[in-house]
Amino acid sequence: MGTFIARTSALVSGGASFILVPPAANTAAWYTQFGTPVSIILAMQSVLADLRAELNSVAIPVSFADTLRFQVDDIYLDGAVSPVSFSGLPAGFNLLSAFVSISDLAVTVTPPVTGTAEYFLQQANGTEGEADTPIFPYDMSFPQPTMLEVINNGIGLRVAIAATAAPGFSQIFPFYNFFISGEYEIISFDWTLENAGTPVQIGDEVRIVNNIAGAGGLAGVSKVCVSFVDGGVLQTFCAIIDTHTDDLITFLIPSGLGEFTGPTTLYVTLYGNGIQFTGSVTLQTTLQLLFLDASGIYTLIKNKKTDTIYDRDNPGQTLEVKIPNPYARTGLVGG
Amino acid sequence: MTLRGHEPIKLDKFNGLWQRGDVDSVPLDHFTACRNVTAIGDDAFGTRNGVGIHQTVEVPLEDVKRVYNYPTDDGNTLIVLVINNAGSGEIYHVVNENTIYGPLLTIAGMTDFAFLPYAGRGYISPFNTFDVGGLNLEKGLENEFLYVYMGDGTAARKAAGTALTGALTIANGAVGNTDAGFHLFAFVAETDSGYLTPPGAITGFTTAALSSVSFSTIPTSGSPTIVRRHLVATKVIASYNGNTTGYTFYFVAGGTIENNTATVLNNISFFDADLLDDASHLFDNYAEIPAGAVLTLYHNRLVLAATFDDISIGIVSAIGEPEAISQITGIIVVPPDGNPITNAQELRDILFVTKRARTGSFVDNGDEPSFWPYAVVDNALGCPVHGIATVIDSGSSSVDYLIVCTYQGISLFNGRYIAPELSWKIEDLWRNQERNEFRKIQILNASIQKELYIILPDRRLLIGNYANGMDPKKIKWYPQFFIMGVNTIAVVNIDDIIIGADL
Numbered sequence: 001m002g003t004f005i006a007r008t009s010a011l012v013s014g015g016a017s018f019i020l021v022p023p024a025a026n027t028a029a030w031y032t033q034f035g036t037p038v039s040i041i042l043a044m045q046s047v048l049a050d051l052r053a054e055l056n057s058v059a060i061p062v063s064f065a066d067t068l069r070f071q072v073d074d075i076y077l078d079g080a081v082s083p084v085s086f087s088g089l090p091a092g093f094n095l096l097s098a099f100v101s102i103s104d105l106a107v108t109v110t111p112p113v114t115g116t117a118e119y120f121l122q123q124a125n126g127t128e129g130e131a132d133t134p135i136f137p138y139d140m141s142f143p144q145p146t147m148l149e150v151i152n153n154g155i156g157l158r159v160a161i162a163a164t165a166a167p168g169f170s171q172i173f174p175f176y177n178f179f180i181s182g183e184y185e186i187i188s189f190d191w192t193l194e195n196a197g198t199p200v201q202i203g204d205e206v207r208i209v210n211n212i213a214g215a216g217g218l219a220g221v222s223k224v225c226v227s228f229v230d231g232g233v234l235q236t237f238c239a240i241i242d243t244h245t246d247d248l249i250t251f252l253i254p255s256g257l258g259e260f261t262g263p264t265t266l267y268v269t270l271y272g273n274g275i276q277f278t279g280s281v282t283l284q285t286t287l288q289l290l291f292l293d294a295s296g297i298y299t300l301i302k303n304k305k306t307d308t309i310y311d312r313d314n315p316g317q318t319l320e321v322k323i324p325n326p327y328a329r330t331g332l333v334g335g
Numbered sequence: 336m337t338l339r340g341h342e343p344i345k346l347d348k349f350n351g352l353w354q355r356g357d358v359d360s361v362p363l364d365h366f367t368a369c370r371n372v373t374a375i376g377d378d379a380f381g382t383r384n385g386v387g388i389h390q391t392v393e394v395p396l397e398d399v400k401r402v403y404n405y406p407t408d409d410g411n412t413l414i415v416l417v418i419n420n421a422g423s424g425e426i427y428h429v430v431n432e433n434t435i436y437g438p439l440l441t442i443a444g445m446t447d448f449a450f451l452p453y454a455g456r457g458y459i460s461p462f463n464t465f466d467v468g469g470l471n472l473e474k475g476l477e478n479e480f481l482y483v484y485m486g487d488g489t490a491a492r493k494a495a496g497t498a499l500t501g502a503l504t505i506a507n508g509a510v511g512n513t514d515a516g517f518h519l520f521a522f523v524a525e526t527d528s529g530y531l532t533p534p535g536a537i538t539g540f541t542t543a544a545l546s547s548v549s550f551s552t553i554p555t556s557g558s559p560t561i562v563r564r565h566l567v568a569t570k571v572i573a574s575y576n577g578n579t580t581g582y583t584f585y586f587v588a589g590g591t592i593e594n595n596t597a598t599v600l601n602n603i604s605f606f607d608a609d610l611l612d613d614a615s616h617l618f619d620n621y622a623e624i625p626a627g628a629v630l631t632l633y634h635n636r637l638v639l640a641a642t643f644d645d646i647s648i649g650i651v652s653a654i655g656e657p658e659a660i661s662q663i664t665g666i667i668v669v670p671p672d673g674n675p676i677t678n679a680q681e682l683r684d685i686l687f688v689t690k691r692a693r694t695g696s697f698v699d700n701g702d703e704p705s706f707w708p709y710a711v712v713d714n715a716l717g718c719p720v721h722g723i724a725t726v727i728d729s730g731s732s733s734v735d736y737l738i739v740c741t742y743q744g745i746s747l748f749n750g751r752y753i754a755p756e757l758s759w760k761i762e763d764l765w766r767n768q769e770r771n772e773f774r775k776i777q778i779l780n781a782s783i784q785k786e787l788y789i790i791l792p793d794r795r796l797l798i799g800n801y802a803n804g805m806d807p808k809k810i811k812w813y814p815q816f817f818i819m820g821v822n823t824i825a826v827v828n829i830d831d832i833i834i835g836a837d838l
Binding site: 259301 | 346349353358359360361362363365366367368369370371372380382383384385386387388389390393394395396397398399402413415429793794795816817818819820821822831832833834835836837838
């Protein structure tokens with residue numbers, strides 16, 4: 001078992017006036033450049049037209065809310081100084097626990113101003129922890145999140161202030177060490193994709209094999225899903241397994257992937273059946289997923305031996321494609 | 336045992352997929368797994384049929400979400416929902432491979448729709464899936480309505496309509512006949528779909544015996560869908576209390592204006608005894624009919640259910656007037672349980688209504704719909720929104736039963752769910768489908784081919800071949816995979832199977 005810390009690397013949305021300073025080596029995450037303490041209201045004054053001044057003078061309640069979303073890229077394993085990317089994680093990396101945490105953050109309403117001031121840690125956008133709680137554990141019950149989801153969904157921070165009008169101000173104190181941490185294990189199987197890096201599209205066969213002959217373990221897989229990131233959002237689709245032995249899993253890239261910009265990196269995640277292993281493992285080898293628009297209205301034609309699809313790149317034209325891998329397996333032969 | 340004594344096992348019968356229980360228990364004449372093969376003859380199998388394109392136009396429809404049969408007066412056509420580049424739902428009328436009308440209707444947030452063909456017209460009700468506490472529910476879109484499409488390529492419009500407004504100028508006409516006394520007069524507008532608006536421009540006048548009545552300043556409608564207007568009148572009111580809508584109006588024979596332009600109607604004679612055709616119920620009708628997730632026809636009445644605000648009620652039209660729905664007597668209620676009505680379907684003269692895990696029934700007792708008795712049929716089994724098999728061109732019964740996709744499987748229903756279910760052999764496959772995505776299921780019964788076609792939530796097309804009998808042990812199941820995201824199915828021209836696919 002080991003530990004990991006995944007740190008923020010860039011602000012994705014919100015907090016337009018923040019100026020972020022990169023972390024120093026392995027000591028801290030990104031942080032605001034402002035001294036201690038500093039009011040986010042001042043920092044955001046270009047957006048909010050000097051809300052602090054308004055708080056001092058107007059006689060109506062004011063409120064402020066903003067959500068900062070951060071990208072998470074760099075993963076530090078077992079206290080290492082140098083980070084690795086997701087693709088640099090060791091084979092068999094299996095997430096055991098994970099927490100979003102933050103240090104020193106406080107959101108206050110300073111008397112005589114009255115009202116409420118709260119912050120919420122976020123995992124995926126919209127998934128929030130308890131108010132004013134500096135740690136937010138991921139739900140590891142089934143189906144537990146994969147490391148790919150944890151990293152790609154990023155982390156966030158939502159601040160909400162509702163202050164009544166009176167002389168005074170609200171503050172958000174600077175924070176640091178905003179990161180994801182947790183524990184992992186290495187599953188002692190070495191699975192990989194055949195023809196890694198090969199461009200694939202819907203209907204193409206994918207083969208997962210053992211790198212170590214006879215090491216097995218694939219029989220302990222209960223589900224296979226493919227994922228890709230489009231527009232900053234992780235899209236996950238589960239496939240139907242065709243061949244499932246201890247050393248081989250085959251499946252077709254599922255259809256109905258929606259519209260996305262391709263080619264894009266396709267990740268394959270294996271979910272354990274709770275016997276050989278629990279949780280999930282995302283294979284380090286990836287494929288290139290091509291976009292295919294075969295949508296439209298079709299007719300089933302008796303005795304036709306191919307599928308004819310619309311060629312969206314050449315209006316008025318069609319493409320002949322093979323019927324995807326017909327097969328049948330009896331209980332006696334190959335069962 | 337020596338090789339000489341070995342008795343070979345002969346595999347010469349193939350009866351499709353068996354995914355039930357342990358793989359070792361699969362009978363030898365079944366498959367433990369298969370894809371893209373289908374039954375050939377009684378015992379054999381081969382590669383499934385390929386697909387061809389249905390449209391030959393330069394820019395065929397893409398990102399298709401739903402396809403319905405739309406039988407018109409002169410053809411068997413399709414009505415299709417697609418999602419456009421802006422993310423809004425658009426509805427098209429695909430007349431044939433090279434003729435397409437539309438978009439007939441564009442609505443943001445429409446990801447599905449209910450459809451009912453009626454007398455050549457098409458009734459369209461946009462709906463969507465709503466996440467309620469993690470549970471996907473289908474109901475009509477908020478602030479959206481039932482639409483009517485005339486089938487001619489013109490845009491769909493809101494069904495029903497509002498009353499004419501204004502005041503009539505009434506005078507005694509030429510020599511004629513009326514019962515002398517105070518009457519209320521009004522005009523009812525009729526749309527091109529036959530809908531009659533509530534009486535409008537209500538005006539009082541005291542008629543004289545031996546005189547007819549003449550009308551001027553008859554209001555016209557700004558709506559181009561109004562094709563004629565009808566005069567309505569009360570009988571003599573002995574003591575008028577000023578309540579213009581508190582009296583019974585009747586259609587006046589000979590009082591129809593066959594256009595939406597004339598403002599004069601002269602010399603109308605009638606006796607009170609001639610006033611037979613009651614028009615008062617028109618006051619109670621919806622001027623705009625809220626959108627729902629369910630549309631069906633029962634005893635020549637349109638039934639719409641699962642509106643945004645009332646997921647457990649159905650609203651039922653007058654007989655033969657699908658847009659005339661009383662807000663008072665046209666309501667039927669399934670006991671609320673937090674789940675919307677998902678289907679309504681007639682079988683053996685009974686209107687069966689389902690929720691996702693419940694089935695009930697209403698019986699037309701000859702009274703107004705609000706007085707129809709409700710009965711529980713099954714408190715555990717129901718079906719999703721497209722979960723009753725379509726037969727040729729309507730969701731309907733065939734050979735006196737329905738085929739219903741319940742959570743337990745694909746079941747025959749003849750007033751009760753018959754066990755074991757048809758999908759008994761593939762119980763594991765069925766139960767592995769994501770229950771919260773059962774809205775994606777659509778089932779079609781191709782009676783000529785003797786095959787069921789079921790769109791599964793995992794985007795496969797499951798074919799159930801019942802050539803050897805509609806029997807759980809004789810039906811042969813074959814799942815199919817397509818590179819297009821198959822998500823809807825229809826049959827046209829008796830046995831042409833149409834599939835629609837989105838991105």
